[in-house]
Amino acid sequence: MHDDEFRQAVRAWLTENVGAELRGAGGPGREHEAYRERLAFNRRLAAAGWTCLGWPVEHGGRGATLAQQVAFHEEYARAGAPARVGYLGEELLGPTLIAYGTPAQRRRFLPGIRAVEQLWCQGYSEPGAGSDLAAVATRARLVGDEWVIDGQKVWTSLAHVAHWCFLLARTESAGTGPRHSGLSYLLVPMRQPGITVRPIRQLTGTSEFNEVFFDGARTSRDMVVGEVGQGWRVAMGTLAFERGAATLGQQVGFQRELDRLVALARQTGVAGEPQLRDLLARAAVGLWALRAHTLRTMAEADQAGPGQGASAVKLLWSRWHQQLGEVAMRVRGASGTVARDAPYELDDWQRLFLFARADTIYGGSDEIQRGIIAERVLGLPRQARG
């Protein structure tokens, strides 16, 4: 299909299927919103063949070109389609299984991901392992033909609805080698007696994140991805998967936020304030730069494989989004601190302001990203990190 036709087809399907009740639902800080409706919508999306576009055809994908993936994500964002409930499977686990999984693992799990029938959660972070993932302490030991898992994960998004979890666990004692050796990448069914999920109540009053306690939880021996003890390599591979196409979709969402903010500023009259105008203009230019940079990075990746730009992009969009949150609060002025009446719930701008602060934390904090750029891109000497 030609790229333009592809885009038309996406748009047509979305126009028909995104109802008003779904528009804009979900997303960071709002994963609790309209969850059932989003799940149903995502399953319809899958049935229509609009999931896992970039996966190779032999693995159930459509082998879509980069341009087509971009078109999909842009149209998806433009239509205000709801945040996908299956993105962890589609964007992280699926590509990981395609790259490192056994044929049996792929056969077993890829169809469920594609159809949004099996939902996954990610078990990386622990109370003692946030920025420092190599400090993972959850242990897994082989007992007969099963891994038995003990430990605790935290900040596990949507764990209460997930069927399975992909996680990092320590399968060998740390010993004297590098701190990240001895970890394995395991697939663990969530609905079993050894697992307890406890929601974390957030500042916003909502709780999309969870603590997950593993207390003798079990999974069969063949549920390890890659080799035993090589989980670090597999997990880092997952983090490195190029998210260019989805990033452009994210930017379309940012543009919508900015447009709405400009409209609000005009409506309330504050758009006339020179400083606010300057802030809005800077935000607009910042977004052009993000978009131009993403397109450029993708073009380079097409030519020469994935680049080193992920840390820089993460830093830039997270700062941009934080600043937009602050500008939004300036536009709102004194009324910016009144929440919707009941239940205690933030409006979109308040949520943006509060949640964008997390943008510089999750997925690797600002400090970690700058360290990565300095050491891996600029070649400055590494710090001793054990």
Place this chain on the structure above:
Amino acid sequence: MHDDEFRQAVRAWLTENVGAELRGAGGPGREHEAYRERLAFNRRLAAAGWTCLGWPVEHGGRGATLAQQVAFHEEYARAGAPARVGYLGEELLGPTLIAYGTPAQRRRFLPGIRAVEQLWCQGYSEPGAGSDLAAVATRARLVGDEWVIDGQKVWTSLAHVAHWCFLLARTESAGTGPRHSGLSYLLVPMRQPGITVRPIRQLTGTSEFNEVFFDGARTSRDMVVGEVGQGWRVAMGTLAFERGAATLGQQVGFQRELDRLVALARQTGVAGEPQLRDLLARAAVGLWALRAHTLRTMAEADQAGPGQGASAVKLLWSRWHQQLGEVAMRVRGASGTVARDAPYELDDWQRLFLFARADTIYGGSDEIQRGIIAERVLGLPRQARG
């Protein structure tokens, strides 16, 4: 003398003695300006009894109160009196000798400092020891009754006109103790065959700084201040001397700069630009805060001895001054890059812009100051520094 009378007396003397040719001459980045005239002026100042005000009377000072010292420095700045050529002796070495020197050293050197007859330069920095003063490598060894000194100092302001240098030199091999042990604080005559002074040509085309090479330079055995091997403690004591009164004078100078910049902005019409007005307003408030903070610190020091605020003050004024330089370049607009015609010389605003950049470097860089605040004031764990 009552504080107000004292202030009147200072003002009267300055009104009579600061000629137009002296006004505003000298200062960081401009130590070369009108040097002879400033020296002559400073000697007149001394003859009139206006130097070393805060020193105890038994050491040749006037034992002036803090309020009187403040009045002096404020009036001095307000009169546009030229930067003092003897401040290193008056503010650093003098108090050091009073605190740590032998009676013989005090008798020998304090009168020359007070009269601005003997000029001093400071030999701390070395090519390999900038922020890290403990890395001083210049060596001094005892040969008979003399110290023989070999090494190199750098960024030595006014070395080409100084009669003496107070410096840090390594008198014992570093060994395994703390890196700053084994340093001694020596007084060395500058005009001798073993010393070569080479000016460093700066970006501005001027050269107030020098490299000083010590090649078998000599000073007599009793020219060590404090105990041999305790030079670090003496030098750090020097750095800690409360400069509150002079700081207020510096702030009067800043206020003059800001006033002139506001006047320039009005004159060129750019004061009407809302963003520039905001920047100027922020600068004004920043200066109130500096002043209020200094007064508060001095009041506290009066009650309870010197506080921990020096690092914070250094950070704040250096950032404030840098920002003023950037605002100045905005006020100047496109014409801001044209230098005075001949010789290659910057105007006041250009010099401010360029030299204020050094404000966050000399006297302990921004990075060092923030580390000091984090570790000594906030009590965060120290970094291993050998």
Place this chain on the structure above:
Amino acid sequence: MKLTPSAEQDQFAAALHAMLTEADIPTVARQWAADNPAPGQVVWRRLAELGVTGLAVPARWGGLAAHPADVVVACEVLGHHALPGPAAESIAALPMLLTTLGDDALCESWLPRLASGEVIGTLAVAPHVPYATDADVVSLVLRADEQTLRLGAPGPRLRSVDDTRRLVEVADGALLATGPAVGPAVAHALNAGALACAAQLLGAGHALLETTLRYAGQRTQFDQPIGQFQAVKHLLADVAIGLEFARPLLYAAAVALADHPSTAARDISAAKVACADAAQRAARTALQVHGAIGYARESGLGSWLTKVWALARTWGTQSFHRDRIRTALAAGELT
């Protein structure tokens, strides 16, 4: 100029601090938010016993007639503990409003009871204080504009992002005063409220810094306490500097409120801007250093974060106060 707290002020602050530490304000605040103001009202009675509620009330109406710097000292401690209740309103703005208005009957009705703690009061002043904080749980609600002062009739409660701040719309009640004296009294009350609010912000900022310092000393990543990383050190040093430099502006503004009416508005704006900036920097850094745990309600960081968010935007936004400073600059007053 009186820029450092006196020994008496230090003792007063220490006593207040000890009382609030013992009172377990985080629990009290949760109850206050959940429509159970009784434990909070008990704490407010203790404030009255310590004299806090009477600081800004003249002696003839049963108060302590203290210097505005004393109010600042007290409000900083209240902010440090994130105490619920209309502190800037009841302790600072209302006494200033009634005193400046100078209507003896009104003063006699309310000031002695505000001072004694029998009454907690609140106030809405359009446009800077659009809602009356906690109007549904206190017994005196006023509503002022430039021309009139009225009793306020509490309407529906709105939720603040800081859920311990009960925001209430107020309708006009009985007219209490009108005429040319009202405008200046209201302006003066706004200044007093903004100053008290700035003091609370500074206190909250310090509490955030302290909490974050403790966390940075305990939390390890990469086998060392995160407080040992230079990046974390520098973030926290900048927070400390921001707070340290805001405090003298706060005290200078208190002095101006008492003694330099011509510069009081400008100086209070400078203090509010500096304290709000410093507190917001403390809040940003607290979240960044805590990482995700800072978002969890149970971390307890939240009360201060949302308190700072809310206080920075009431009693005049940053834009409003910056504008007052710019206006003063343009009038040639500053330089």
Place this chain on the structure above:
Amino acid sequence: MKLTPSAEQDQFAAALHAMLTEADIPTVARQWAADNPAPGQVVWRRLAELGVTGLAVPARWGGLAAHPADVVVACEVLGHHALPGPAAESIAALPMLLTTLGDDALCESWLPRLASGEVIGTLAVAPHVPYATDADVVSLVLRADEQTLRLGAPGPRLRSVDDTRRLVEVADGALLATGPAVGPAVAHALNAGALACAAQLLGAGHALLETTLRYAGQRTQFDQPIGQFQAVKHLLADVAIGLEFARPLLYAAAVALADHPSTAARDISAAKVACADAAQRAARTALQVHGAIGYARESGLGSWLTKVWALARTWGTQSFHRDRIRTALAAGELT
């Protein structure tokens, strides 16, 4: 959209880079500043041999009729080496001015000679380019405003803070063109000059980053290379990010200049602002990391520092370009 350099552009840049590295530009620049432009003129002839001077000249006048992105590629390398001479003027602005004006006689007089390198040209355009750079050492000096294009008569030399930039006041010379076609041609030339200037800034910023990275790897303090300190790493990472994000805006602006006249002004302003901000951040950080040594002329850092200072303020100040962006935003063009 053409956002990444093609293989040909990469090769072209590499050849130019090699030539300039070999030519020892720091020495050439010192001579240029000291009234000895001959070595610099030799380098400019080599630029012509490589085709740089003909990039923006149409084929019929002996040029390469290249895309503005090619000019950007070349100017970035020139900025990287801090080459003296009126690059934005002679390579970008003048060809654009004459070509857009479309007066065949003028084109024929000058364009072939600019392309061949026989002539280096410069230009003053009030108010954004008040002086004609290097007018006393080149053979074509023009002076334009919105109504007229004239030859310029070089007057006294002013010194720039960047002493390799010879700023010359120009008086009116012979009238070359007047009428309604001049205004748009001058506007177009200003855009082309600003774009070339932005490219030079980006190149200078990269050179500063590279120099600083080298220094940070070599210089030790506290027994470790200073590049190992987290504070230094983060400063340099921010520089790298600033430069990396300015580049796509630069290429997008080049595309707009060629293909999207309606957004060219806006896009070029965005590129100029971003490149100047990024380069100035690189300059600040270079000085901060070098410490005092950065101020010494012999460190060699100075040429880039003052070049960035000067270029960030010509072809439109940051205020001017931000204002153009704001105007576009207000016109509803952006969002």
